[in-house]
Amino acid sequence: MQLKTSLRQNWLANIRGDLLAGLVVALALIPEAIAFSIIAGVDPKIGLYASFCIAVVIAFAGGRPGMISAATGAMALVMVTLVKDHGLQYLLAATLLTGVLQIVAGWLRLGVLMRFVSRSVVTGFVNALAILIFMAQLPELIGAPWVVYAMVAAGLGIIYLFPLLTKAVPSPLVCIVVLTGVAMALGLDIRTVGDMGQLPDSLPVFLLPDVPLNLQTLQIIFPYALTLAVVGLLESMMTASIVDDLTDTPSNKNRECVGQGVANIASGLLGGMAGCAMIGQSVINVKSGGRGRLSALAAGVFLLIMVVFLGQWVKQIPMAALVAVMVMVSIGTFSWESLKNLGKHPPSSSVVMVATVLVVVATHDLAKGVFVGVLLSGIFFAHKVGRVLRVDSESTGEGQGRAYTVVGQVFFASADNFIASFDFKEVIQNVHIDVSRAHFWDITAVNALDKVVMKFRREGTAVEVIGMSEASATLIDKFAVHDKPDAVERMMGH
């Protein structure tokens, strides 16, 4: 029953929409696969085989129907030095290892870690990705003859203006066909896909990477595989939540992690490079009416049909046409709203977003950018919560004593503030510190209280601390919220 229902919903509910969207998406997959194979330093064949394998495998193994995965720029940028230093075979081995790591991540249910990645980091990631895709097009443009610029401009014009005429034909296809026709008719001497390296001439075949199986190999590929796995999962999880929002349907994030791993292993074994989900192409898919698993499968199959059987024609496509398509993908990936929101959102969130973008653009590594972004959001959050602390006091015993009441959060970020709230200069005989409405979150907080007590004692003041057991309930790392239904109430209430 469950199987039948899910089969019907995921595969057969939207056949027409999925097949046509798959066709449209395949057109946007080819430029990315070719462009980033070149950047990674391998033949376009490697990227195209990867795109086919990943799209097809993820259709079955993924956890987010309607999302498109293939060979991506984000991943290609990570492998550049690996290919340069060690060659293609090590890339294939790293791809396999990436898949294994991603499967492990899925089994360990690391998808839940995504909740620590704040909205600002996600936006920064998406924008950084768009910028990277755009920058990847620059080598084709810098120092190129004027005719290339004209072709790219014409291509972009077709892509954005043709839909005003009809929405029944994918405008990237029109762009590619028209520019190829023009280049061939005029006999223009510009770079074509054929100049960039070998294209697939047959279906991919199964092969194991030709690397020695020893510790040294592992030392070489492991750092790359780890970064690839992290970047791939990050982009996939973010894309999945974008597709979730667009289609108003849930996805299984952990299944997606495992699915990405399986897809990468399949890609590595068929001579492809590692890939992940793609934001731009997934948006195109949803926009074109793709919803089910069939759309990813169709995209992969159409892609292979196009490059294997139309290879002679694909060779003739001028790079300028692909650059135009990729510029479109980068523009479409970029979150325009985030620029408008820069002034509106709180400065801390804008700083996180911009920092994420800057780190990625500087290092070409999305994982580092996300790391910095998450770290910054954590620090900002700690800072904000640290301000939720108030220490009141009143004189008691005719000026001989003082009662302090601490309300709020005491932890590493607010401990100094906590200590500074006590007046040690005042000459009094006894002090009551009521902490029953405070929360001591960590050892730093307990230390701070000890310090305060010690300082008072040294001044000759007797100290009494009230409500310590309530305040330190939060210290225990796993306070048993599940066991006691009122645990949260009690923590917030006292």
Add this chain to the structure above:
Amino acid sequence: MNKVIACVDAAASTLKVCDYATWAAQRLATPLEFLHVLDRHPERAPVTDYSGSIGLGTQESLLQELGALDERRSTLAQQHGRELLNAMVRRAKEAGVPAVESRQRHGSLIETLVDLEPESKLFVIGQDHPAEPGAKLHLDHHVEQAIRSVQRPVLVASTDFRDPKHFAIAFDGSPTGRKMIETVANSPLLQGLLCHVAIASQEETASMQKHLAWARTTLVTAGFDARVSVVTGEPEATLPAYLKTHAVDLLVMGAYGHSRIRQFIVGSTTTTLLRTSPVPVLVLR
């Protein structure tokens, strides 16, 4: 667990469901609730735009567009459902049911039925028979799924309402069959109606008469006027004929005694009878 829940949609069967549910609620002296389920299908794309181009702000505008489209559709569906429910509530009140409610839920019909099971006594659902005999005799898959998913009795209102005078019980002598007879005997739903108990089988055996005698005694003790008989032949073929000759208005039977796998191989008597019965069927689990 005290309500008769009638599942209505815009299909032709809605009035039949309404009338049979009204009848059942009156006989059981229970409140009646009309249920309309809004089943959205996000797995189907509402728009198609093959231009394949994305520009600045496409993501945001696409989200807005899809959201607005869903909103419009859902509002319309909700409104339509509410009007349907209001009409049905009016109809049931006019027919004299004192306590009538209505409710709309999101989700699939089956999910909703399972959710509402604790507060229900009987479900009434519609089945749209093929227009002409010989046309594709395919059971509305909702009906089969509903009967499989819930434990409460399900009344499949497949024909126009005719105040039931005679009803028949398809009996097989099994322990579950005996339980079914006891349920009928103890329920006010069919009290006062003429009862036929039939065992359909290829050949008559001695034990059958024993089973039938037991059924008769049980029903007569409960105050029914019960007649028993053995119908020889394939149940799927002979029972519908039997129902016609005896002018039976309602068939009572048990459901899905066997696993799905067995059903896949040899077919299910329940499904076949639901499909071919000329009168509404009350399915007891």
